[in-house]
Amino acid sequence: MNLAVDLAPHHKQQLQLRNPVMTGSGTFSNGIELAKHFEIDALGAVVSKGTTLRTRRGNSTPRTIETPSGMINAIGFQNIGVGALMRNIAPTWARWNVPAIVNVMGESVEEYGILAKRLDGVDGVSAIELNVSCPNVDVGGLEFGQDPKTAAEVVSEAIRNTSLPLLVKLTPSITDIRPVVEAVTNAGAHAITVANTIPALAIDIEKRQAEIANGFGGLSGPAIRPITLRLVWQAASVTSLPIVASGGIANGKDAIEFLMAGATAVQVGTANFLDPRAPWRVLEELTDWCKTHEIQDVREIIGVAHHVD
Amino acid sequence: MERFTSSVTDSSLLYGNTHILWLDQPQVLNNCRPGEFLMTYIGDGHDPLLGRALSIHRLREGINGPEFGLLFDVVGRGTHWLAQRNIGDQISFVGPLGHGFEVRPRVNQMLLVGGGIGCAPLIWLAEELIADDRNVTLVLGGRSKEQIFPSQLLPPEIEIVVTTEDGSLGEKGLVTGPFKRLLPWSDQVFACGPDPMFEALYQVTKQAGSGKSLQGLLEGRMACGFGICYSCAVFPKKGGVRLICTDGPQFDLKEIYS
Numbered sequence: 351m352n353l354a355v356d357l358a359p360h361h362k363q364q365l366q367l368r369n370p371v372m373t374g375s376g377t378f379s380n381g382i383e384l385a386k387h388f389e390i391d392a393l394g395a396v397v398s399k400g401t402t403l404r405t406r407r408g409n410s411t412p413r414t415i416e417t418p419s420g421m422i423n424a425i426g427f428q429n430i431g432v433g434a435l436m437r438n439i440a441p442t443w444a445r446w447n448v449p450a451i452v453n454v455m456g457e458s459v460e461e462y463g464i465l466a467k468r469l470d471g472v473d474g475v476s477a478i479e480l481n482v483s484c485p486n487v488d489v490g491g492l493e494f495g496q497d498p499k500t501a502a503e504v505v506s507e508a509i510r511n512t513s514l515p516l517l518v519k520l521t522p523s524i525t526d527i528r529p530v531v532e533a534v535t536n537a538g539a540h541a542i543t544v545a546n547t548i549p550a551l552a553i554d555i556e557k558r559q560a561e562i563a564n565g566f567g568g569l570s571g572p573a574i575r576p577i578t579l580r581l582v583w584q585a586a587s588v589t590s591l592p593i594v595a596s597g598g599i600a601n602g603k604d605a606i607e608f609l610m611a612g613a614t615a616v617q618v619g620t621a622n623f624l625d626p627r628a629p630w631r632v633l634e635e636l637t638d639w640c641k642t643h644e645i646q647d648v649r650e651i652i653g654v655a656h657h658v659d
Numbered sequence: 660m661e662r663f664t665s666s667v668t669d670s671s672l673l674y675g676n677t678h679i680l681w682l683d684q685p686q687v688l689n690n691c692r693p694g695e696f697l698m699t700y701i702g703d704g705h706d707p708l709l710g711r712a713l714s715i716h717r718l719r720e721g722i723n724g725p726e727f728g729l730l731f732d733v734v735g736r737g738t739h740w741l742a743q744r745n746i747g748d749q750i751s752f753v754g755p756l757g758h759g760f761e762v763r764p765r766v767n768q769m770l771l772v773g774g775g776i777g778c779a780p781l782i783w784l785a786e787e788l789i790a791d792d793r794n795v796t797l798v799l800g801g802r803s804k805e806q807i808f809p810s811q812l813l814p815p816e817i818e819i820v821v822t823t824e825d826g827s828l829g830e831k832g833l834v835t836g837p838f839k840r841l842l843p844w845s846d847q848v849f850a851c852g853p854d855p856m857f858e859a860l861y862q863v864t865k866q867a868g869s870g871k872s873l874q875g876l877l878e879g880r881m882a883c884g885f886g887i888c889y890s891c892a893v894f895p896k897k898g899g900v901r902l903i904c905t906d907g908p909q910f911d912l913k914e915i916y917s
Contacts, residue, residue, distance in 0.1 A: 376888075376889075377887060377888065378887050379886055379887045379889075383885065383886045383887060383905070384660070384885075384887065387660035387661075388660070399889075407892075407894065407899070407900045408889065408892060408900060410894075411879060411880065411890075411891070411892055411893075412880045412890075413880070413889070413890045413892065414880055414882045414888065414890040415880075416707055416708055416709050416882075417708075418706050419705040419706045419708055420708060421708055421709060421882060423882070423888070423890065425888075425889045425890070428889050428892065428900060571705070571708055572705045572708070600705065620708075620882075622883065622887060623709060623710075623882045623883040623887070623888050624700060624708060624709060624710055624883075625662055625753075626660050626661075626662075626753060626883075626885055626887075627660070627661055627662070
């Protein structure tokens with residue numbers, strides 16, 4: 351049975367994944383911790399913590415709150431910065447056989463270009479995921495992804511500065527995701543990640559204030575899965591680029607749903623917090639399902655649900 | 660790091676609103692140390708979603724083999740669910756996690772300070788120190804006597820000092836009173852409780868001009884417990900950011916507050 355998928359068929363180096371199960375940015379740190387406990391090379395790809403040009407301490411605490419079948423977070427991009435990532439983390443990635451994708455967030459269109467340039471040709475870095483959808487920063491993030499023109503500018507700026515395959519991670523916080531999908535497709539992105547967390551709020555009624563210090567945060571977990579699934583479906587209907595699904599995937603059945611909606615790969619995110627082995631378990635369950643259903647090639651099921659559109 | 664499942668062997672409301680669960684101890688906990696914690700998962704679905712970080716309270720030899728204990732205040736959905744478990748019920752965990760207390764060799768006078776449910780990991784530490792022939796003074800503080808761990812359940816070798824804010828048991832006031840008196844006597848200090856207690860202990864140490872290390876077991880809101888969610892940040896006064904789950908939960912309070 352073939353589980354391999356290509357996330358960048360239009361890129362000269364391609365981005366071959368051994369299977370469609372990836373980790374989601376911000377839910378796996380930089381992979382180093384869990385690679386000590388589980389076989390990292392068994393996964394399709396690993397996506398880094400959101401990385402910025404300069405190191406960031408992140409937001410004040412509390413940064414998270416549990417909600418029904420989900421959680422809201424506003425971590426605020428606590429990260430070591432791109433330089434330290436290249437110096438301290440990338441050499442470890444270079445020893446792995448699993449592709450490592452660096453999720454980057456800029457405060458301006460130009461910063462995405464600088465980040466792309468810094469990562470170009472770095473041993474251990476297989477691709478870049480442009481985060482134009484983080485709800486938890488004052489400058490940039492989400493607003494870049496809500497405007498098709500700006501999102502396309504971010505992609506163009508990154509392409510000018512790197513030869514690496516580029517994924518673009520879009521926001522679900524938008525009236526219609528399709529114009530943004532079309533814009534980043536036309537700008538030359540190689541794959542599209544759908545989607546990020548959904549802007550949300552929880553209030554502590556005894557303290558009469560927001561549960562998290564930042565006020566708003568991003569909702570993730572099984573609670574958002576049906577919303578993400580629809581967005582993946584919509585995105586798949588307007589682009590031929592591979593779509594990477596991200597939002598509430600916790601088991602093999604969820605992964606198959608997303609593949610059937612048109613995703614080429616899936617990112618396991620919040621599920622990692624309640625089971626550090628979640629990505630590996632999702633892969634096992636996906637593989638078992640394919641075996642039981644006599645699937646020869648996992649690509650057979652990508653987008654199959656669309657015939658009832 | 661894999662999730663493991665244990666069977667409940669005993670469950671009871673131990674005092675006030677504080678519940679104790681005993682569970683079969685799996686091999687993965689054989690080498691765990693006081694101050695380490697477990698992510699404890701509530702139910703088997705996705706609501707509630709996240710694990711609860713609970714210190715390992717104690718180990719004991721049960722009728723059918725070794726057991727570990729969890730001591731917790733029944734305050735929210737997760738702890739209510741835990742308190743309702745019956746003997747034979749299964750609960751799943753990840754752990755042991757974090758860095759526990761570090762006991763120096765060849766020191767004798769051990770001062771332990773617990774605020775409220777912060778006594779949970781200190782009781783095990785106290786037992787271990789007694790077994791290692793050290794002198795232990797355990798200061799237990801609470802709002803009232805309902806929050807104080809019953810002294811008759813502790814080894815008689817431990818000297819116990821109780822403070823309550825309402826004066827219903829022991830000295831009226833906060834743990835900082837006896838702490839100030841006992842600090843000069845102590846060789847090493849271990850604390851667990853709410854953040855304001857930690858800051859108060861640090862201030863007492865500073866005012867006393869004491870160079871003693873002050874090991875505190877910090878608590879913070881965690882989603883994962885093993886270093887990937889970045890929820891449980893703590894910001895040392897001198898700068899930077901640490902994660903309670905993987906850099907701690909045991910910190911030298913001087914590193915945090917000075």
